[in-house]
Amino acid sequence: MAPATALLDELAEEILLRFPADDPACLVRAALACKRSRRLVADPGFRRRFREFHGAPPVLGVFRNTISVCSIGGRRNIGGGGLVTYGFGGRARAQPSAVARFVPTSSCLAGARWREWRVVDARHGRALLYKRRQSWDSDDRLVVWDPVTGEKRELPAIPGSPFEIKDPFSWNAAVLCAAAGCNHLDCHRKPFAVVFVAIVRTVMFDCFYSSEAGRWSQPAAHCAQQTDDRLKLEPSVLVGNVLYFMLQSRAKILNYSISTREMGVIDLPTVCFSERRIVFMAIEDGGGLGFATVRDSKLCLWSMEVGSDGDAGWAQRGVIDLKKLLPNSAFSSPLPDVVGFADGIGVIFLQTNDGVITIDLKSSRVTRVPKISGGSSIFPYMSFYYPALGAPAASTGGDGPGTGASSVSKA
Numbered sequence: 515m516a517p518a519t520a521l522l523d524e525l526a527e528e529i530l531l532r533f534p535a536d537d538p539a540c541l542v543r544a545a546l547a548c549k550r551s552r553r554l555v556a557d558p559g560f561r562r563r564f565r566e567f568h569g570a571p572p573v574l575g576v577f578r579n580t581i582s583v584c585s586i587g588g589r590r591n592i593g594g595g596g597l598v599t600y601g602f603g604g605r606a607r608a609q610p611s612a613v614a615r616f617v618p619t620s621s622c623l624a625g626a627r628w629r630e631w632r633v634v635d636a637r638h639g640r641a642l643l644y645k646r647r648q649s650w651d652s653d654d655r656l657v658v659w660d661p662v663t664g665e666k667r668e669l670p671a672i673p674g675s676p677f678e679i680k681d682p683f684s685w686n687a688a689v690l691c692a693a694a695g696c697n698h699l700d701c702h703r704k705p706f707a708v709v710f711v712a713i714v715r716t717v718m719f720d721c722f723y724s725s726e727a728g729r730w731s732q733p734a735a736h737c738a739q740q741t742d743d744r745l746k747l748e749p750s751v752l753v754g755n756v757l758y759f760m761l762q763s764r765a766k767i768l769n770y771s772i773s774t775r776e777m778g779v780i781d782l783p784t785v786c787f788s789e790r791r792i793v794f795m796a797i798e799d800g801g802g803l804g805f806a807t808v809r810d811s812k813l814c815l816w817s818m819e820v821g822s823d824g825d826a827g828w829a830q831r832g833v834i835d836l837k838k839l840l841p842n843s844a845f846s847s848p849l850p851d852v853v854g855f856a857d858g859i860g861v862i863f864l865q866t867n868d869g870v871i872t873i874d875l876k877s878s879r880v881t882r883v884p885k886i887s888g889g890s891s892i893f894p895y896m897s898f899y900y901p902a903l904g905a906p907a908a909s910t911g912g913d914g915p916g917t918g919a920s921s922v923s924k925a
Contacts, residue, residue, distance in 0.1 A: 522550070523550065523554065526550055526551065526554060527554050527560060527563075530544060530551065530554060530555065530560070530564075531560075531563060531564055531567045532567075534572075535564070535568040535571070535572040535898060536572035536573060536574065536619070536620065537620060538574075538620055538622040538899040538900070539620065539621045539622055541555055541900065542622065555900065561700075561898075561900055562700075564898070564900075565699040565700055565898050566699070568898075569699075569858070570699075570857075570858030570859050570896070571639070571698075571699060571858070571896040571897050571898050572859070572896060572897075572898070573619055573856050573859070573861070573894045573895065573896050574618060574619060574620045574622075574623055574661075574662075574895055574896065574897055574899060575616055575617055575618035575619050575620065575623055575625075575661070575894075575895045576616075576617050576619065576854070576863075576883070576886060576892045576893065576894050576895060577614065577615065577616050577617075577633040577636050577641055577892070577893040577894075577895060578614075578615050578617065578633065578886065578890065578891070578892050578893070579612050579613070579614055579615075579632050579633050579890045579891075580612075580613045580615055580890075581612065581613065612630065612631065612632040613627060613628065613629050613630070613631070614627070614628045614631040614632055614633045614643055614915075615627050615628075616641075616661060616895070616915075617885050617886050619883065620899065622899050623661055623662070623899070625885075626661075626915065628643070628915060630645055630646070631643050631644065631645045631915070632644045632645070632646075632747070633893050634656075634686070634687050634688075634689075634747060635687060635688045635689050635749065635750060635893065636689075636749075636893040636894065636895050636896075637688065637689055637690050637691075637752065637857075638689070638690055638691035638698050638701040638706070639660055639662060639691075639700075639701045639702050639895075639896070639897040640658050640659065640660050640689050640691075640701070640706060641658070641659050641660075641661065641689070641893070641895065641915070642656065642657070642658055642687055642688070642689040642708060643656070643657050643658075643659060643915055644656055644657075644687075645657070654671075655668060655669075656668070656669040656687065656708070656710075657669065657915060658689055658706060658708065658725075659915035660702055661895060661897075661915075662702060662897050662899055663702050663703065665703070666915055667725065669708065669723055669730075670728075670729060670730065672710060672721050672730050672733070673721065673730050673731075673732055673733060674721075674732075674733050683712055683713060683714040683715075683744075684712065684713050684744030684745040684746075684762070685710065685711065685712040685713075685745055685747075686710075686711055686712075686745045686746070686747055686748075686750060686759045687708055687709060687710045687711070688708070688709045688750045688752070688757050688759075689706060689707070689708050690706065690707055690708075690709070690752060690757075690772075691704055691705070691706055691707075692704075692705040692706050692707040692724065692725065692726070693705050699898065700898060702897070705724070705725050705726045706725045707722060707723060707724055707725065707772075708722075708723040709721075709722055709723075709757060709770060709772065710722075710723070710730075711745065711759060711768065711770055711777065712745070713743070713744055713745055713768075716737070717735050717736070717737065718735070718736040718737075718768070718777050719733045719734060719735045719736060720733065720734055720736070720770060720775055720777060721733045721734075722775065734775055736776075736777045743761045743762055743763050743765075743766060744761065744762045745759055745760070745761060745762070745768065746759075746760045746761065746762050748760045748890075748891045749793070749794065749854065749855075749891055749892075749893055750794070751794035751795065751796055751803065751855075751857065752796065752857075753796045753797075753802060753803045754802075755771060755772050755773050756769055756770065756771050756772070756803075757769070757770045757772065758770075758780075758794055758803060760792070760794070761779075764782065764792065765781065765782055766779050766780060766781055766782060767779070767780050767782060767794075768780075780818070780826050781826075782805075782828070783816065783828040785807065785809065785814070785816075790807055790808055790809070790851060790852075791807065791808075791851050791852050791853065791891075792805045792806065792807040792852065793805060793806050793807075793852045793853070793854060793855045793862070793863075793891070794855065795815075795855050795857070796857050796858075797817055798858070798860060801817060802817060802818055802819075802820075803817070803818040804816055804817040804818065804831070806852050806855065806862055807852060808836070808849070808850055808851055808852055808864075811835065811836050811837045811845060811849075811850075812833050812834065812835055812836060813833070813834040813836055813852070813862065813864075813873070814830060814832075814833055815830070815831050815832035815833070815834070815875070816828050816829065816830050816831065817829055817831045832875075834873070834875075834878070836850060836864075839873065839878060839880050840866065840868075840871070840880065841868070843867060843868055844866040844867055844868045844871070845866075845867070846867040847867065848865075848867065850864050850865065850866045850867075851864065851865050852864060852865075853865045853870070853890075853891050853892045854891055854892030854893065854894055855894075856872075856894040856896060857894075857896070858896070859874075859896075860874065860875040860876050861873070861874055861875070861894075862875060863883070863892045863894070868882070869882060869883070869884075869886065870882070870883040870886040870892070871883065
């Protein structure tokens with residue numbers, strides 16, 4: 515390559531590297547503008563450098579569970595917070611039904627909506643969705659879906675069929691990349707794992723799915739440290755090698771070690787003992803576990819500290835006065851509440867009377883997120899996207915996520 519050409523390529527690449535990662539359409543337009551840009555954008559080396567330049571993957575969309583009402587007769591259903599309930603005598607009755615939605619914040623991905631599915635988790639470029647059984651002769655379903663590649667995998671039944679337990683139980687689950695040494699900037703098509711945790715009366719248990727093995731581990735039982743609580747189907751957080759799950763009372767959280775499969779319960783500060791939501795945060799630069807909640811008109815940030823005796827405590831590390839950032843209309847009923855957190859980029863999602871907004875904890879920049887209606891917690895979908903991948907066809911109905919996508923596998 516001639517020196518002049520190499521210099522032009524280097525200059526062009528330096529410009530392209532600075533294109534916003536959360537707006538892949540900019541790279542699409544650049545790739546269509548001239549042959550040099552198209553060649554550079556298509557180069558795997560450029561894609562690697564683009565990821566490294568920007569660091570944490572951007573938010574390309576959000577998953578959210580909304581509610582509709584459907585008629586359910588004589589069958590068991592997963593109700594609020596994952597608690598199992600039952601129908602009676604085959605008589606149809608109206609029950610709220612979850613509708614999973616994917617709302618893209620980038621024009622390169624298509625929105626989607628699936629009735630009677632529920633979003634359980636989103637992490638490392640994948641989403642975990644659940645569909646309760648539709649009849650006594652059908653099965654509960656867990657599916658892992660990648661909105662960028664269109665690939666999905668329906669997971670096999672969990673050993674011991676926890677959904678068959680006749681005692682009321684609660685559960686939650688998490689999906690994560692399982693590739694050794696991965697920096698989690700490009701987890702697509704790499705091995706993944708799913709962690710399933712549950713509380714059944716006085717017993718906690720877990721089960722671990724490996725995409726490489728294509729099967730679940732045998733469930734492991736743990737003696738519960740409390741018997742009057744249950745898991746909530748809200749976003750978990752991964753800090754190092756430990757997953758944290760919210761419990762229904764908001765007074766405690768469940769922690770799960772991926773490496774040892776040990777489980778435990780950690781007390782939260784009394785500030786959490788209210789109807790206001792909290793969202794978990796992984797504090798950057800190895801800061802450990804944190805959470806955010808709104809009190810009055812202030813966004814309060816907390817972090818966990820482990821003392822010399824090994825016991826966990828909590829310290830408030832920051833307060834943001836929302837009245838200095840948001841218009842007065844945002845404080846009309848209902849008051850602002852936290853609904854999500856984008857790990858790695860330090861962005862909090864707030865539900866306000868004006869809609870959903872984000873607050874960048876570093877810059878205090880406020881951004882309105884359009885097209886997101888009311889609902890439950892928000893699961894940010896974070897990934898890099900490149901024009902060469904192509905946009906998968908999203909499903910607005912059909913039988914689950916990824917219908918019509920480029921690749922489907924079943925374990």
